[in-house]
Amino acid sequence: MDKAGAALGNIITMGTLAQRRQRTAILLLAPALLVLAAVILYPIASSIVLSLQDAQLSAGEIGAAWIGLENYRQLAEDDAFALALRNSAFFTVSEVLIVLLIALGVALLLNTHAGRNPVFTVILLVPWVIAPVANAVLWKWILHANYGALNALLSWLGLIDRYVNWLGAPGLALPMLLLADVWKSIPFIALLLLAGLQNIPATLYGAARIDGADGWQRFRHVTLPGMRTPLALAIVLQTIWSFKVFDLIFVMTRAGPADATLLLNYLAYRVSFSFLDFGYGAAIANVTFLIMFVLALAVIKVLKPGAPRAQGRV
Amino acid sequence: MAMLHRADARSARADVAPRQAETSRVRGPVRFLDDVLVRIALLVFVLWTLGPVVWMVVSSLLEQTALTSVPPDLSPSQFTLDNYRGVLATGGSLVPAFRNSLIVAFLTTGIALTLGSAAAYAIARLDVPGGDKLALMALATQMFPGIVIIIPLFIVLSRLGLIDTYAGLATVYLSFILPIVIWVLKGFFEAIPPDLEKAAAMDGASTWQTFTRIALPISLPPLFATGIFAFIESWNEFMFAIILTRVHTKTAPIAISEFAGQYQTQVGQMVAAATLASVPVILLAIVFRRYILMGFAEGAIKG
Numbered sequence: 001m002d003k004a005g006a007a008l009g010n011i012i013t014m015g016t017l018a019q020r021r022q023r024t025a026i027l028l029l030a031p032a033l034l035v036l037a038a039v040i041l042y043p044i045a046s047s048i049v050l051s052l053q054d055a056q057l058s059a060g061e062i063g064a065a066w067i068g069l070e071n072y073r074q075l076a077e078d079d080a081f082a083l084a085l086r087n088s089a090f091f092t093v094s095e096v097l098i099v100l101l102i103a104l105g106v107a108l109l110l111n112t113h114a115g116r117n118p119v120f121t122v123i124l125l126v127p128w129v130i131a132p133v134a135n136a137v138l139w140k141w142i143l144h145a146n147y148g149a150l151n152a153l154l155s156w157l158g159l160i161d162r163y164v165n166w167l168g169a170p171g172l173a174l175p176m177l178l179l180a181d182v183w184k185s186i187p188f189i190a191l192l193l194l195a196g197l198q199n200i201p202a203t204l205y206g207a208a209r210i211d212g213a214d215g216w217q218r219f220r221h222v223t224l225p226g227m228r229t230p231l232a233l234a235i236v237l238q239t240i241w242s243f244k245v246f247d248l249i250f251v252m253t254r255a256g257p258a259d260a261t262l263l264l265n266y267l268a269y270r271v272s273f274s275f276l277d278f279g280y281g282a283a284i285a286n287v288t289f290l291i292m293f294v295l296a297l298a299v300i301k302v303l304k305p306g307a308p309r310a311q312g313r314v
Numbered sequence: 315m316a317m318l319h320r321a322d323a324r325s326a327r328a329d330v331a332p333r334q335a336e337t338s339r340v341r342g343p344v345r346f347l348d349d350v351l352v353r354i355a356l357l358v359f360v361l362w363t364l365g366p367v368v369w370m371v372v373s374s375l376l377e378q379t380a381l382t383s384v385p386p387d388l389s390p391s392q393f394t395l396d397n398y399r400g401v402l403a404t405g406g407s408l409v410p411a412f413r414n415s416l417i418v419a420f421l422t423t424g425i426a427l428t429l430g431s432a433a434a435y436a437i438a439r440l441d442v443p444g445g446d447k448l449a450l451m452a453l454a455t456q457m458f459p460g461i462v463i464i465i466p467l468f469i470v471l472s473r474l475g476l477i478d479t480y481a482g483l484a485t486v487y488l489s490f491i492l493p494i495v496i497w498v499l500k501g502f503f504e505a506i507p508p509d510l511e512k513a514a515a516m517d518g519a520s521t522w523q524t525f526t527r528i529a530l531p532i533s534l535p536p537l538f539a540t541g542i543f544a545f546i547e548s549w550n551e552f553m554f555a556i557i558l559t560r561v562h563t564k565t566a567p568i569a570i571s572e573f574a575g576q577y578q579t580q581v582g583q584m585v586a587a588a589t590l591a592s593v594p595v596i597l598l599a600i601v602f603r604r605y606i607l608m609g610f611a612e613g614a615i616k617g
Contacts (some may be wrong), residue, residue, distance in 0.1 A: 046466035
């Protein structure tokens with residue numbers, strides 16, 4: 001009887017303890033969740049609703065007439081949207097490829113004996129943390145048509161006869177924005193891939209060497225398979241970031257010349273905050289997200305990150 | 315965690331080093347050539363990475379006439395602090411913009427750390443049902459382009475009269491900073507051995523007391539690291555700021571973009587302003603690189 005009573009008492013205190021823990025957990029969690037609901041969930045839902053409305057700002061009032069999918073239908077006939085879509089496709093595909101290739105090279109380089117000096121990691125931090133707007137100003141100055149360092153350098157090397165207006169020529173401006181963004185994007189991806197390289201057990205390389213694999217074969221059959229997860233992560237992240245580029249366009253070209261550097265993200269901004277058509281702007285923003293989402297999903301499907309690998313990680 | 319793995323990898327590499335030394339004796343010239351190539355590649359890498367920034371800093375220290383001569387005149391007599399005097403002059407927009415950026419960054423970081431550490435602790439330690447999924451979902455929202463959430467938030471903040479206020483901007487900044495803070499701190503709390511907290515619970519401390527008196531104090535380094543990260547993110551943000559600020563709360567990036575638009579002829583001042591905005595974050599990142607890379611490894615590798 002006494003024993004049973006004690007056991008019961010134990011269960012009750014355990015129960016209340018668990019309950020008290022649960023209550024504390026809710027109290028600790030609630031503020032953050034409320035904020036996130038207000039600044040993420042609500043706007044996402046609201047963006048869908050907005051895109052189904054004719055929500056233009058006029059006379060200080062935002063209209064809200066339901067128009068169904070009219071905003072989305074309008075996209076099909078919008079030349080600016082078609083152009084932004086093409087530009088974004090070019091920008092994103094080029095940037096992902098270039099950044100991944102260079103960053104993989106940098107990661108391999110920093111994984112060599114000489115490259116393991118921590119000073120190189122410090123150097124990598126600089127483009128990564130510099131304010132994007134400073135990055136834009138910096139490249140705007142380097143690419144300056146009359147006094148830019150790039151023109152000075154190329155003509156000193158004898159590669160150009162006369163100075164080029166890099167940001168003023170429709171065919172050149174977007175590749176130049178690409179250059180500026182590639183420069184800033186490499187460090188993070190390189191650090192990510194470097195961490196991946198360092199997770200590949202050295203014993204695998206030893207075994208490959210014993211099997212007579214040369215440098216390329218070791219890279220092809222040990223490094224690349226072992227890097228599947230970091231590579232997939234790098235591609236997904238870089239795709240998202242390429243779609244999000246805004247500061248560079250705003251500072252360097254304002255989408256010009258003749259909309260040559262207009263990307264989807266900037267178009268959504270311009271339609272919403274310059275043309276004050278929030279419904280149509282929201283539709284463009286939602287489509288941009290949808291494209292990003294499908295691309296990211298496709299990368300994950302193809303590369304299957306987290307699939308069984310040679311190395312074990314906690 | 316990731317640090318440990320790196321250490322593992324390093325010690326493992328040390329094990330195979332003697333064998334490599336043997337082979338290198340056999341293939342000496344090839345090794346030597348490899349080494350030279352690696353060093354050349356490292357030099358190219360350093361020039362490519364630092365060149366543009368060095369040029370920005372050098373340009374900011376040159377007279378306007380030196381910058382606009384072809385080729386630029388780099389003689390010592392041309393170096394000056396005039397560009398900095400120009401941008402920091404009273405009545406200019408840069409000094410108030412820096413103050414605004416500091417206020418918003420501190421406000422955002424403070425709120426994000428307070429709310430984020432509490433939520434992260436609950437998820438890591440207090441058996442919240444679906445807690446891991448919750449943290450992952452918060453992180454996944456970072457996929458949304460900022461433009462998707464800022465259009466509706468702009469409308470709401472206008473109705474509430476919160477456009478061009480610190481509160482409005484800091485609240486919106488929480489949308490991208492809070493999820494990362496929760497995710498990174500969750501990882502750190504999970505990595506702490508639970509013995510201390512168990513002992514505290516045995517001594518009759520409540521869950522709240524265990525959190526505030528035990529878990530938080532021993533997590534000061536990760537809290538600090540996450541704080542630095544949040545501060546830099548907030549300091550650098552541009553798109554939300556250009557949409558949500560007007561006159562009173564204009565942040566440094568906005569003021570700099572105005573320099574770049576307005577005073578295109580004053581290139582020296584334009585790059586001086588950009589340098590001023592970059593120096594604090596670059597210094598922060600270099601001084602606290604251990605913390606930043608730690609948080610980076612936690613967030614990126616596990617995520």
